[in-house]
Every structure is written in structure tokens, then in C-alpha cells.
Amino acid sequence: MTTKKRVFSGIQPSGNIHLGNYLGAVKQWVEGQDEKENFICVVDLHSLTVPQDPVELRFQTRSLAAVLLASGIDPDKTTLFIQSHVTAHAEGCWLLNCVTPLGWLQRMTQFKDKSAKQESVGMGLLDYPVLQAADIMLYDAHEVPVGEDQKQHVELCRDIGQRFNHIYEEEFFIIPEPKIPQDGARLMGLDDPTVKMSKSLAYTRGHAVRLLDEPKEILRSFKKAVTDSGREIRFSDDPEKAGVNNLLGIYKAVTGKANDEVEADFANARGYGDLKVGVAEVVIEFLAPMQARYKALMDDPAELDRILAIGAEQAAAVSMPKLRQMKEIMGLVLPVSSD
Numbered sequence: 001m002t003t004k005k006r007v008f009s010g011i012q013p014s015g016n017i018h019l020g021n022y023l024g025a026v027k028q029w030v031e032g033q034d035e036k037e038n039f040i041c042v043v044d045l046h047s048l049t050v051p052q053d054p055v056e057l058r059f060q061t062r063s064l065a066a067v068l069l070a071s072g073i074d075p076d077k078t079t080l081f082i083q084s085h086v087t088a089h090a091e092g093c094w095l096l097n098c099v100t101p102l103g104w105l106q107r108m109t110q111f112k113d114k115s116a117k118q119e120s121v122g123m124g125l126l127d128y129p130v131l132q133a134a135d136i137m138l139y140d141a142h143e144v145p146v147g148e149d150q151k152q153h154v155e156l157c158r159d160i161g162q163r164f165n166h167i168y169e170e171e172f173f174i175i176p177e178p179k180i181p182q183d184g185a186r187l188m189g190l191d192d193p194t195v196k197m198s199k200s201l202a203y204t205r206g207h208a209v210r211l212l213d214e215p216k217e218i219l220r221s222f223k224k225a226v227t228d229s230g231r232e233i234r235f236s237d238d239p240e241k242a243g244v245n246n247l248l249g250i251y252k253a254v255t256g257k258a259n260d261e262v263e264a265d266f267a268n269a270r271g272y273g274d275l276k277v278g279v280a281e282v283v284i285e286f287l288a289p290m291q292a293r294y295k296a297l298m299d300d301p302a303e304l305d306r307i308l309a310i311g312a313e314q315a316a317a318v319s320m321p322k323l324r325q326m327k328e329i330m331g332l333v334l335p336v337s338s339d
């Protein structure tokens, strides 16, 4: 019997994976692999909640899986899989839909933000957090390592789980905890430090550091980063200094140094120009080995598919029996095989 804590997390294959995703989420997944039992899912069904180009989505799904492997997700330690390969997620979502009050979903910040940006809002966008709750609870996960922006969805998952347990069977679902990192939980856009660095805005040059960007592109994005009219290079929560604070936060998260060490590294800087180049250099150096591994993985599609097929099998072995139990306690007739 394993006594390891079980971890579940997911990442959408739409848009460009960026340094915020890495520092807010992926890094914790890699670091926790030895002591935790990890399930990491490329959530392609979640991406369908806003319009996608089919060819692009298919490419991005495999590409993201390769980035995760290249970033240190080890398939011998972590179950890495594509959400749509395991049908329990969509089915579990339906069952949870039937115990989730509509008002809970209408209150979600992400739904309000995203629906304001869409001309026509699909049902899937409203239902997004219920699918996320199914993802997590079908695996009896204890922990959900995510960036700050996902805290509300994990809290909703807890509420849905508690409601289900109350209606059907106490302690049926494990009620998961969100795990938010101390550093890098919320990277801001380089072009606008008042908005979160985001995958959808990452198509705009200079907004994000995309994990697959060439060194000269990374340098260019940092050089153009918005700062302020002052000269002081120190951590601060002054909204005026949000740009500098974001740059220092990136440097800190990438190097693992303490605040005073980070400030000391820039004590002799001649201005923000030096800060920007200094941060770009550590980021470029940090990403280089990952980028080389990514290229090798993308050159061997059969191996990538093999890893994902094994992941899907392992994931189904855990979530399909849980789904069956859900159906049973909800009063559905379980199918009996005909042979």
C-alpha cells in the first residue's frame, strides 16, 4: 500500500506555455515527484471551452506534453496523460453537474472575465470548474499544486465534493487542498505589470517569456519590459514599482536566491537596463537545456505517443473504478458484461 500523498494538476494546451506556468505550476510538479504520487494532465477538454483551431489544438497538445517531459516530468515517477484519452473525466463531470448549483458557477471570477471577452459564451465555459473538480476528485487527490489564479476553482471543487459527500456518502470524495508556491505564484505581463502573464496574451510579442522562445527573443522581451521612471532596484509592493518587482520576482524564482541576495546582485547596476539584461541572462541559461530536450522529443513522435498511451492506461486504472463507484451510489444501474 502506498502512503504517498496523491497530487493532481492540469494545464491547458491552448496558447503558449510561459514562464508563469512553469514557475507557478510545473516547477512544483517536478519537485514533488519523488515524495508524492503525481498525476499530471494536459487538459484538452478544458481548452475547448473557448474557440480553438483544430489543427493548432492537436499540435499544441502534443507539444505541451513534450515541454512537460523536457521540463523534468519523469514518466517513471509521474502519470502524464491527455485528459480526453480517459473518458471518466467527461462522465464524472456530468455526474457532478447534477449536484452543482448554477449560482456557484456564475460567481467564478474566471468565468466572468472570459465570458466578457467572448461574443458567444458556450455552456462549457460555465461548466469549466466542474470538469476540473471531476479531474481532481476522480483520483482521490489530496493536493492540487497550481498558481494563485486557480485557487478559486480548487475551493469550488472542495465545495462540490463536500456537497456530494453530504448528499450521497460521507467521505466518498477526498476534499483536496490547493498548493500555491511562495515565489512565482503570479507572474505579471512584461508589457503590462498590472495584468497576469497569460497564455492567450502570449501571442503578443513582449508580453510573456514563452518557454520555447529563442534567446534573442527572450532578451528582446525583457529589454522592452515596462518599469517606472525611478532607479531603485528593490522588492516592493508599491503599485508604481510593479514592473521592477515582477522582474526581481522572476530572477528570484529562477535562481532560488533570497530577497537580499537578489538585491545585492543588482547593487551595482547602472539602472533598469542592467536589471533587464541580468534577468534575461538567468532565464535564457535556465531554459536552454529544457529547449534542447524538447527538440529531441518532438523529433521522436512514436516515443511521445508511447509515453502518453501508458499514462492514459495508468490514469484510467485509477479513475474508471472511482467513476463506477460514483454511478453506483448515485443510483445508476451498472452494466453487466454479456459474456
Ligand code: AMP
Residues within 6 Å of the ligand: 010, 011, 012, 013, 020, 021, 022, 023, 024, 025, 145, 146, 147, 148, 149, 150, 184, 185, 186, 187, 188, 196, 197, 198, 199
Ligand atoms: P493555464 O495557463 O491556465 O493552463 O495554467 C496552468 C497553470 O499555470 C495553473 O496552475 C496556473 O495557476 C499557472 N499560471 C498561469 N498563469 C500564471 C502566472 N502568470 N503566474 C503564475 N502561475 C500561472
Ligand code: TRP
Residues within 6 Å of the ligand: 008, 009, 010, 011, 012, 043, 046, 131, 132, 135, 136, 144, 146, 150, 153
Ligand atoms: N483550470 C486549470 C488552469 O487553467 C487547469 C486544470 C484543469 C487543472 N483541471 C485541473 C488544474 C485540475 C489543477 C487540477 O490552469
